[in-house]
Amino acid sequence: MMEKLSAWEEAYRSVESMWGLKPDHILLEYASLIPKGNVLDLGIGEGRNALFFAKMGYEVDGVDISQTAIERCIERAKKTNLKLKAEVRDLKEVDIPQGRYSLIIAAWVLNFFSKRAAEEIIGKIKNGLKKDGFVYIGIFSLADPGYKRAKKSLEVVEENTFYSSQRNSFFHYFTREEVLSLFADFKVIHYAVGTGLDLSHGEPHYHGFIEYMGQKCK
Numbered sequence: 001m002m003e004k005l006s007a008w009e010e011a012y013r014s015v016e017s018m019w020g021l022k023p024d025h026i027l028l029e030y031a032s033l034i035p036k037g038n039v040l041d042l043g044i045g046e047g048r049n050a051l052f053f054a055k056m057g058y059e060v061d062g063v064d065i066s067q068t069a070i071e072r073c074i075e076r077a078k079k080t081n082l083k084l085k086a087e088v089r090d091l092k093e094v095d096i097p098q099g100r101y102s103l104i105i106a107a108w109v110l111n112f113f114s115k116r117a118a119e120e121i122i123g124k125i126k127n128g129l130k131k132d133g134f135v136y137i138g139i140f141s142l143a144d145p146g147y148k149r150a151k152k153s154l155e156v157v158e159e160n161t162f163y164s165s166q167r168n169s170f171f172h173y174f175t176r177e178e179v180l181s182l183f184a185d186f187k188v189i190h191y192a193v194g195t196g197l198d199l200s201h202g203e204p205h206y207h208g209f210i211e212y213m214g215q216k217c218k
């Protein structure tokens with residue numbers, strides 16, 4: 001019998017490159033602030049952000065649930081002679097060593113968990129950062145068109161969290177206040193809430209987004 005592929009694995013297998021090579025614009029903008037050391041990319045995808053930091057001399061680790069994404073990421077690193085450690089792992093099962101990282105990236109991934117699971121991962125991120133380390137989180141907000149669609153068609157399992165049996169995934173949409181309150185003990189470096197047209201993959205489509213970059217002060 002053929003194995004049933006996860007939705008992410010299927011999506012990666014259907015294209016040669018899903019997200020391209022250009023790093024997230026917020027990471028480009030604030031890269032000079034990040035102390036040299038270790039970077040962790042949660043939901044590394046094909047490595048557009050991780051490779052950028054590897055190129056700048058950071059020691060980069062990353063995890064993703066898709067085997068194809070991880071293979072692509074390792075292949076890209078080999079082609080450009082860069083070193084990084086990328087593994088297939090479910091973020092829910094990842095342990096982050098305490099105080100290890102100068103930067104932890106969770107770019108456009110925390111929406112694919114329940115509210116509670118996303119908060120647990122954020123707790124691990126906070127604990128895994130060095131003092132003065134940075135976190136970057138890109139997530140979809142209640143203004144995302146996906147939120148409206150989910151409200152119409154999916155089962156609500158927690159506040160602003162839906163479950164799709166078709167994709168076997170949770171979808172949690174964040175409020176403006178939620179991220180700031182989860183990082184209330186961090187210094188805000190960048191906080192932006194907006195709506196924009198996404199031209200990076202597939203047909204042009206809108207997203208409601210929150211970009212947060214913060215620094216651990218204590």
Ligand SMILES: C[S@@+](CC[C@H](N)C(=O)[O-])C[C@H]1O[C@@H](n2cnc3c(N)ncnc32)[C@H](O)[C@@H]1O
Pocket residue numbers: 008009019042043044045046047048049063064065066069089090091092106107108109112
């Ligand atoms: C929207 S993509 C973003 C990829 C990458 N962060 C970027 O910005 O290019 C979301 C990524 O999260 C990964 N992902 C989804 N659920 C995951 C899970 N439970 N554990 C680890 N990775 C997961 C997907 O495979 C996908 O690569």
